[in-house]
Amino acid sequence: MFVLHVVQQLSKFIENEVRKEFSWAVELFKKEGITSRLEIVESADVKEAIISTVKKHACDVIVTGTIPRKGLLGYFSESISDYVVKKAPCTVILVRRAPRPR
């Protein structure tokens, strides 16, 4: 299981911040006995980075969050999950945003 996060540019500071931010997800998998790895990818294009990582690891399923886009900004902003659904070489499961477990 890969927990993927894409950043514009990777530095020690950003890596530490991302590890802190996603520790809950890695812990959650660990609790369930699933081996997982946090993969931090540096790219200027988040959606392309998702697709290329999926291809690189020959993943079977992509599980990605989706945030409902509301209002005028929502209308004018592209959704990463839309793009992933269209370009992914495998099954995609979209999860609507839910509160983070505490």
Place this chain on the structure above:
Amino acid sequence: MNGVSPLMPILAFVLVIYLVLKRPIFRIPFTQKFIKIDYGLAPIIGVALLVVTFSMGASSIANGVVGTETIKPYAILILFMSLAYICVSLDSTGFFAYLSLLAMRAAKGNGRRLFMYFFLLSSFLTLFTSNDIVILTLTPIIYYFSKNAKVDPVPFLIAEFFAANIWSVALYIGNPTNIIVAQAYNLSFAEYSKWMVLPTIAAGTVCLALLWLIFRRRIPKKFHIPAVPPESAFRSKGGAVFGSIVLACCLVTLSVSSLINVPIWAITLFFAGTMLVHDVLRYHVLAARKPGAKKAAYYVPRVPAISSRMPWKIVPFVLGLFIMVESLSVYGWTDKLASSISIVSTNVFLAVFIMGFLSSLASNIMNNQPMTILFTRTLQNNLFIAPAAATKGSMFALILGSNFGANLTMIGALAGIMWGKILMDKGCSISFKEFSKYGLLIMPFVIAVACLVLVVELMFWA
């Protein structure tokens, strides 16, 4: 072009603006492939539409690409892309992130001080680089800081964004729109600064005061300082030092470019080339020879990564828009616009204020870059008849509007859409309505003050 509706260029222009803002994804018929129409592709579709409907001839396309005696799109693009390379490369060393963390530490847990520091840092960095790069770098850092320190990010984010789009006016290189107008009027780097520095200082001061007034209750008095050493932001200290020296030398050479009689695009191209050679040597040749190179390479900037962050799509975007505006000109639309604006631009005061506000508003209807290209052609039209000082005032007010318009609503510039998207992807959304509320509260005063300072300058110096 007999029998072709003169409305066609207008319709194509509107379609292009819509596609630039909406960026739809289409399925290619009879295939499983999808194509995304973004700001790089939209103007090409617009030009193709004009060609297939016989609304545009080869001469319009040639004029749009090669330019006229005054506007040379290729010079604008070389200048902009060279500067973008220098700034992106410098940013990739982690230098700007380092400065942000330094500002965070210097605030010593005082929220109000930090608000001021972020505004000043965003202003300072924009002054010497460009607004887009500052927004791309500072936004994620402010987001991470707010999350760690558990403070409301909105005042800090708005301050950073507004500062970036105000201080980008000061120097020739702050925004592609500045370059478009300045090239059209053959302004030197030094002359541009002479006129634009004072309105920028006035606008920046008023903006900071109003932001403070609006957000003072939302800014925490104290915050917990995240224990992050600023040095952890660096990816290449040596690269940061070299990049800063190259940028400084480039700016100094630009400011004396009129004395040495070298086109400014050639100066920026030379320094970008120097930076590229340095990057290849330091990050590829020398880095590979170092012991433990594989481990260290994890953070080291790479030329392909720097290149992927370059705004390449601006090349077809700007060229396509120049061609489309050329077709609007052929059908007499810029004549109509020019005569309408010149009717009300009878003196310096009216010319500056009308163009300042009109261009700010128009940026939010058609985005600031298409607006700047269209309005620059309009102001150069023979039917734009106004006193010399008023014409000069309109030109400088257009620069003000093309930058400040980005702060009115989030769709005024591509930077706003990009900024909103970075935050939305991180689940820290600022709605269009909330952003516009601050923009419409603050920016009319900022635009008015900057225009007023410009009028005073024109009265004394023109």
